Amino acid sequence: MTGPEPPVDPQLFASMEALGEAIEAGRVAPGIRLPAERDLAATFAVSRTQIRKVLDDLFEEHLLVRLRGRSGGTVVAEPRVRRDLRVVAGVPRYLASQGFVHSCTVLRAGVRTPGFRSRHALRLDDTATVCSIVRLRRADGRPFSLETAEFPAARFPGLADRDLTGSLYEVLTQRYGVVIGHSEELVEAVNASPREAELLEAMPGAALLAVNRVTMDADGVPFEHSRDLFVGTRVTGYVTAVSPESSCHASQR
Known part of the structure; x- marks a missing residue:
């Protein structure tokens, strides 16, 4: 402000x-x-x-x-971006649905050797490489998320050379024929490093919401391992929870 x-x-x-x-x-x-x-x-x-x-x-x-x-x-206060943790959806779509103007800067895109976590999450062998993409997202011109996503390079050749400023999921579905199944997400609170704070225009040590995600296709094969950092004062994550009894009854129908 x-x-x-x-x-x-x-x-x-x-x-x-x-x-x-x-x-x-x-x-x-x-x-x-x-x-x-x-x-x-x-x-x-x-x-x-x-x-x-x-x-x-x-x-x-x-x-x-x-x-x-x-x-x-x-x-x-400025309005917060609401992120529905139940839905696997591209950022531009849910920002537009809330009246925000989306923009994106690709900070890095290229093929590299994955770290242990990505190799394990994507079920890759020791010789495999990944396409690593780092992007800064803005809503109405203000940074609200810093995203690092990795994809099996062999499955997505040339991905780093495509236009990555929009929805990656649209690129994967339209260009590579991926049918998105579901994702598993681990959400945690972290503090911004000096570099993260600089990019997100936040104070060093500011509270961030970290979403660590593995996304599977319709056959249950993982194709994305990512970590999204959201500015805590600019985004709200929400989910609809049900009681164990409701889940049990639903599974028996």
């Missing part, structure tokens, strides 16, 4: 809850500054304690942030 915008007029909304709903729906622009708590309390004829409770809820939902300094205060 370059600095807060003039305060939003709370009288445009029937309640603080309605204001929160408007922020979540994108009807209040990021960077807009809210009036002071006492002014909000006076506007809505409620106590500052009630105002503070609603504000705390909005902070917890990452809809508001606090900025320090003379031009600081409580401002509307």
